[in-house]
Amino acid sequence: MFSKITPAFIQELKLEIPEKLLFIDQESLLNYSHDYTEDLNFLPEIVIKPITVEQVQWIVKCCAKFKIPITPRGAGTGLSGGALPILGGVLLSMEGMNKILQIDEDNLQAIVEPGVINEALQIAVQEKNLFYPPDPASKGSCSLGGNIAENAGGPKAVKYGVTSHYVLNLEMVLPNGEIIWTGANTLKNATGYNITQLVVGSEGTLGIVTKIVLKLIPLPQKNMLLWVPFPNAVDACKAVTAIFKAGITPSCIEFMERDALLCAFDFLAKPNTLDESTNAVLLIEVDGNYEEQLLRDCEVIGEITLAHHAQDALLADAYEQKEQWWRIRRCIGEAVKHSSIYKEEDTVVSRAYLPQLLEGVKKIGSDYRFRSVCYGHAGDGNLHVNILRDELTEEAWKRVETEAIPEIFTLCKALGGTISGEHGIGYVQKKYMNILFSEMDLNLMRQIKNVFDPLSIMNPSKIF
């Protein structure tokens, strides 16, 4: 169905693309053969790093003409294999399109290229007293294009929402090489189908995003951070719901199991400071403009968590303390990856069902004899379940993939949840889509893909 890259294809590319943007040396191909997903590697046949939309357009036109698969890539931090070039072909790295084009302080909007690193935009808008809330734990390395493609979340999603809530308009190159804008730079838009929001979360399967118009909000002036240890992880999950029921919406509520914290301490080469009886910690942030209000919120959170058997509720007394706690939370993903071969599942349920989800995962773990390290965005009901291979035999590890993970996902569905909250389906989760969707649902999605990409060249082998 697809062609391999030929000298004729390269010759055609070179008509518009400078040679310095084309990479076919073995080192480059290897560097772009993996993202952050498990230990998977697929070699592309060529890596191209365009710097203008016209170059993207030309590359896509050449690929359409020669039937070459294209895999768009941001920064390669994805956890579902979306940027893996499964079928070889062109790896289109968007890292060179990394300019913040405009910060519009009157309209509270930013226009950016997709290769801008999330944190670079956050810093740039903060300097103008503005705020771009979506902050994946990978914010220092992931790109905004990748965030759009995955509809990324992050700790602040619980109060401020996920990436889709901030995307107003997109410039994209369609799989036939045409350039479109998907919407308008407005806060409201009731004009026909919402193509913008269809593209958000489409994992690079519908086209290449080349410019992004984002909504900004005023920067909250203050925040406070609590570290709340619990002897019982399920009690920690129950406390999360109680905090919202008390009328408080924290700007973050992160859940970390003891094993996740131990991995993080190891990774950071820090001593284990946990009490022996601590089995989970909630990291809870409140933000706003008025210190007295935040202090009062912290008091109420303290009372609620203590009533749920928390051992303490420690308030960070300085910026350095906050940074230290956040560093622990943010490194857990990488720390787990360093500790063992693993599979990460991005389960999500309605917040109040988090205790059942956690208990169910542990029960499935004991049935299949695997160790799981759980952590995540508890305020969103989003639990990252990291299943460690440890000493499991090949056969037992296979059963995890074919039986245990489907059981976890069936549990998510039974609790009214779904199989990915923010990491996407990509390559590694597509075999589980039929747990969630009927053949009719899946066909509807395939038909949408077909309208955009009849040749199926755009990130093939993903989602379906």
Ligand SMILES: Cc1cc2nc3c(=O)[nH]c(=O)nc-3n(C[C@H](O)[C@H](O)[C@H](O)COP(=O)(O)OP(=O)(O)OC[C@H]3O[C@@H](n4cnc5c(N)ncnc54)[C@H](O)[C@@H]3O)c2cc1C
């Ligand atoms: C340590 C760690 C912590 C993480 N924490 C979080 C978290 O808290 N929340 C969260 O949501 N995610 C998290 N992630 C996952 C990951 O960072 C996000 O999915 C992120 O959005 C991926 O961005 P990227 O630039 O690395 O994209 P890539 O991995 O390069 O690509 C991801 C997908 O986007 C597509 N894509 C990239 N650019 C474009 C473009 N311009 N046009 C069209 N398609 C494109 C690719 O084809 C692929 O399908 C974490 C990852 C790590 C390693």
